[in-house]
Amino acid sequence: MKYRSVFDIIGPVMIGPSSSHTAGAARIGRAARHLFGREPHYANIHLYGSFKETYKGHGTDVAIVGGLLDYDTDDTRMSKSLDTAREKGIKVQFFEEAAQTDHPNTARIKIGDEQDELELVGISIGGGKAEITELNGFELKLSGSHPAILLIHNDRYGAIASATTILASNEINIGRMEVSRKGEGEQALMVIEVDQNIDDSVLSELERADHITQVAKISD
Amino acid sequence: MFKNVAELIQLAESKGEKISEIMIQQEADVKQVSREEIFSQMERNLAVMEKAVEDGLKGVKSHSGLTGGDAVLIQDYMRDHEPLSGNLLMDAVSKAVATNEVNAAMGTICATPTAGSAGCVPGTLFAVKNKLNPTREQMVRYLFTLGAFGFVVANNASISGAAGGCQAEVGSAAGMASAAIVEMAGGTPAQSAEAMAITLKNMLGLICDPVAGLVEVPCVKRNAMGATNAIVSADMALAGVTSRIPCDEVIDAMYKVGQRMPTAFRETAQGGLAATPTGKQLEAKVYGMPLEKE
Numbered sequence: 001m002k003y004r005s006v007f008d009i010i011g012p013v014m015i016g017p018s019s020s021h022t023a024g025a026a027r028i029g030r031a032a033r034h035l036f037g038r039e040p041h042y043a044n045i046h047l048y049g050s051f052k053e054t055y056k057g058h059g060t061d062v063a064i065v066g067g068l069l070d071y072d073t074d075d076t077r078m079s080k081s082l083d084t085a086r087e088k089g090i091k092v093q094f095f096e097e098a099a100q101t102d103h104p105n106t107a108r109i110k111i112g113d114e115q116d117e118l119e120l121v122g123i124s125i126g127g128g129k130a131e132i133t134e135l136n137g138f139e140l141k142l143s144g145s146h147p148a149i150l151l152i153h154n155d156r157y158g159a160i161a162s163a164t165t166i167l168a169s170n171e172i173n174i175g176r177m178e179v180s181r182k183g184e185g186e187q188a189l190m191v192i193e194v195d196q197n198i199d200d201s202v203l204s205e206l207e208r209a210d211h212i213t214q215v216a217k218i219s220d
Numbered sequence: 221m222f223k224n225v226a227e228l229i230q231l232a233e234s235k236g237e238k239i240s241e242i243m244i245q246q247e248a249d250v251k252q253v254s255r256e257e258i259f260s261q262m263e264r265n266l267a268v269m270e271k272a273v274e275d276g277l278k279g280v281k282s283h284s285g286l287t288g289g290d291a292v293l294i295q296d297y298m299r300d301h302e303p304l305s306g307n308l309l310m311d312a313v314s315k316a317v318a319t320n321e322v323n324a325a326m327g328t329i330c331a332t333p334t335a336g337s338a339g340c341v342p343g344t345l346f347a348v349k350n351k352l353n354p355t356r357e358q359m360v361r362y363l364f365t366l367g368a369f370g371f372v373v374a375n376n377a378s379i380s381g382a383a384g385g386c387q388a389e390v391g392s393a394a395g396m397a398s399a400a401i402v403e404m405a406g407g408t409p410a411q412s413a414e415a416m417a418i419t420l421k422n423m424l425g426l427i428c429d430p431v432a433g434l435v436e437v438p439c440v441k442r443n444a445m446g447a448t449n450a451i452v453s454a455d456m457a458l459a460g461v462t463s464r465i466p467c468d469e470v471i472d473a474m475y476k477v478g479q480r481m482p483t484a485f486r487e488t489a490q491g492g493l494a495a496t497p498t499g500k501q502l503e504a505k506v507y508g509m510p511l512e513k514e
Contacts, residue, residue, distance in 0.1 A: 001221065001375045006247045007261065009333045009370035009379070010341075010363050013268045016323030017282075017435035019335040020380055050382040053488045054433030056507065057284070059326065079326055104382040104486065126380025126388075127333045195252070 002125065004146075012128045014073040020105050021051065021058035024124030026078065029067020031132055032109045035150065035216040036118045040111035042091040043068055049104035051124075052096045061094055064107060073128060108134075132218075138180050138189040142218060146175055147197050151190040151206060152214040155181040159211035163190060166209060170202050187213075221246060225372050225413050225467040232409040239399070239409050240361035243368040262360050262367075268330040269319070269342040276318025280325040284506045287436040288325060291318035308347055309448055316343025316447040320440040332363075333370045333379040336386075336435045337393035339443030341366060344397040344450050354404055365403045366396035369416050376468070377475030381428035382487040384478025386442060391423030391474065394446035394453075401454035417463035417470045418453040424470075425477055427485035429492025432503035438493055 003009065014023040033039070045064055047055050055061050059079070066081035068090075077084065085092050097108075105124040112118060121134035132142045135150065142148050153159045160179060167174060173195045181188035198217055206215045222228040222242070231242050247258045277295060281288035294314035297303065303310040316339035323329045323338050332341040345362055348354075354362070370379065373392045378384035398419040399412035407415075423446070431437040463470065484491030493499050503509075 001223075003371060003374040004221075004250050006243055006364060006367035006371060007265075009374055010262065010265055010367045011330055011332075013265060013328065013330050014335060016326045016329055016335050016338075019331040019333075020382060022335065023331065050487045053490070054430070057430075057433040057489075058435065074328055076328070104483070104488075105380075126378060126383060127374065128331050128335075 019128040023073040023128035025063040026067040027130040028122030029064035041113040046108040048106040155188040162209040240364035243364040282324040312347035313444040337389040340393035340446040343447035366400040387426040390446040395420040398450035415457035417467035433489035
């Protein structure tokens with residue numbers, strides 16, 4: 001089931017005017033920000049479908065950038081996000097894409113700084129709920145209804161075992177898990193949905209584990 | 221976890237509980253937090269809705285200038301005249317409009333189930349409140365009852381205008397509100413389902429055609445009609461009228477109609493009212509662009 005909580009239906013509390021084009025878009029931007037782990041220096045935002053057609057009127061651009069600035073859906077600073085990003089020296093560019101996507105509200109966001117870049121595809125499925133469907137070229141499905149951990153790692157013996165051992169020793173139950181890799185021995189991604197929220201101490205433990213290069217948490 | 225309306229009603233009837241109670245219990249199970257925490261979170265959403273209605277009734281204007289001020293006009297009219305459709309209906313209409321005007325003006329609202337359809341629920345709730353005098357707890361329960369129906373629609377069909385047209389947004393919101401009115405007025409869980417079915421049936425095929433792509437025209441007035449539809453259907457269900465097509469089948473029909481809707485009618489601002497000469501003129505004016513853009 002896509003929606004697991006009554007607050008997905010009654011909520012979010014948000015700044016208008018559109019739950020899918022404003023609140024959902026802000027959540028996609030914020031997911032990118034959290035996965036990147038810090039404020040990016042640049043953001044290239046590609047909009048598809050209904051996002052592309054109506055983003056100016058709905059403030060989808062404003063909302064995605066608000067998310068990149070780590071604003072929640074009801075943050076009243078949202079309407080000034082483009083100005084704020086400019087003042088902070090973040091270079092933001094929008095691209096209107098003609099390509100057809102599976103979902104009408106799709107955004108592809110590339111953010112980065114001198115050290116690193118991150119690319120993510122998010123869809124806004126309605127009522128303010130967003131899903132991340134792709135991360136750094138890996139296809140993935142995040143429901144958003146459970147806290148999830150994303151682990152970028154090297155495809156090596158023991159990488160998965162070391163992660164799950166850490167979770168088990170912290171008494172964290174895994175609800176769903178998905179592993180994919182670019183090729184044998186290459187970069188890989190673990191997506192782990194868990195039942196409860198995860199402390200930062202567990203995340204730093206995971207960061208230190210064998211073959212794991214990047215750790216991020218997504219909570220609902 | 222209930223998967224459809226039939227299961228929801230069966231659960232409520234077998235336990236002898238209200239639909240709101242079934243929703244509260246499920247939420248507490250899913251989130252693994254206390255009943256009190258769930259309840260107070262919903263109470264905060266109720267407060268946001270109340271504030272949005274208040275703000276809208278003071279008069280707001282959107283940035284585009286396309287909407288704003290109608291909620292005030294309706295309240296003034298009610299003060300000076302006896303509305304033909306009755307005070308309760310017009311009160312609901314003005315409060316639904318108030319909420320959507322605040323939304324269009326980029327104010328703070330609670331999406332129910334979406335921002336574009338955020339007016340039906342508070343519109344009906346704060347109008348019916350004056351008639352039924354509910355406690356604060358009953359008002360919070362109102363939100364859980366309609367949340368239960370919205371939960372089914374979101375999981376089995378859609379609540380997104382871009383995916384399923386306005387029938388999925390204002391249609392769902394109105395149906396949900398209708399079910400909650402029935403519970404608040406003392407109706408049975410089965411009557412709530414009938415009210416939801418009757419409302420949604422009358423919203424089938426509603427396209428999403430926002431002028432200039434903005435959540436303003438026709439969204440604001442559609443919420444007004446959604447609220448009206450919800451109250452009338454609730455009265456019909458309370459009178460014992462039933463829907464010949466069961467609620468779950470109506471929801472499924474809504475989903476299938478949405479899937480077959482051309483993209484021009486799914487929030488792309490390319491069809492319906494958005495494509496009328498005046499719609500195009502307004503779009504050009506809002507964005508300061510020449511009329512023939514293609």
